[in-house]
Amino acid sequence: MTTATELDTLRALISDGCRVLAARGLADGILGHISARVGAERLLVRCRGPRERGLLHTTPADIHLVDLDGRPGGPGELAGGWRPPNELPLHTEVLRTRTDVDTVVHAHPPAVVAADLAGLRIRPIIGAYDIPGTRLAAGGVPVYPRGVLVRDRRLAAEMVAALGSRPVVVLRGHGLTSTGQSVQEAVLRAVSVDGIARLSLDVAQAGGVLTDLPDEDLAELPDLGGTFNLDTAWRHELARLEPVR
Structure with missing residues (x-):
């Protein structure tokens, strides 16, 4: 049983994740949301409501507990005009299907959309520049080829069928869905994919040809561990938010 304190901690983490997405330019304005699994039948998700001000200004009060069908997951959870996002099924179908996933991120990074429309796939074109991102791209x-809500x-x-067993799927003409075992992991994966998309567009605009990292170089990239790849990276993302708190 998840305690009220644990729920509050997770609400704050999801709120921070939403603001990281916005600060990184992956979720401009009011579009985008993050969810996190709470037990077998419920999730916390950024909801729509009368006091929301966009992802950059997300607070824990914007995060509500619902069941997999979008009904309130606890007393008063959707009181006061709050409702789940229209794309709640995007989250719940991933959570229903992928038992290895505890967090789902949906964002609208312009560079990811533009790169895909230009025919540029997310590929391991970089190396030590972003090791987790390189490994993700290499896999x-x-x-998902439909630009639908x-x-x-x-x-x-x-969409889930297109995602398969991978951690991220690009949504054509729309954005991306990123997954992870934690909010931090799912958000940082989205940031990495966006970074590769930006670099791909820059290379193409400069007249260059995108080339995958050679296998021998990929094999040389070390796993720097979760403390560095997740904990330190997440502290950095939160520190970047300080001017907009």
Whole structure:
């Protein structure tokens, strides 16, 4: 049983994650959301409400507990005009299908959309510049080829099928869905994919040709561990938010 204190801690973490996405330019304005699994049948998710001000200004009060069908997950959770995002099925279908996933991020990074529309896949074109991002890209980042609002289980199932067993899927003409075992992991994966998309566009604009990192170089990249890749990286992301707190 998740305690009220644990829920409050997770609400704050999701709130921070939303602001990181906005500060990094992955979720401009009011679009985008993050969810986190709470037990087998519930999730915390950034909701729509009368006091929301956009992702950069997300607070724990914007994060509400719902069940997998979008009903309140506890007393008063959707009181006062709050409602789950239209694309809640995007989150819940991933959580229903992928038992290895505890967090789902949905964002609209312009560079990811532009790179995909230009025919530029997310590939391991970099090396030590971003080791986790390189490894993610080397495993493949699939594309869901429909530019639709993922508003029901039918469309969400299509997206999940495109995602497969991978951590991130690009949504054509729309954005991306990123997953992880924690908010930090899912958000940082989205940031890495956005970074590779930006570099891909820069290289293409400069007239260059995108080339995958050679296998021998990929094999030389060390795993710097979760303390560095997640903990230190996340502290940095939170520190970048300080001017907008």
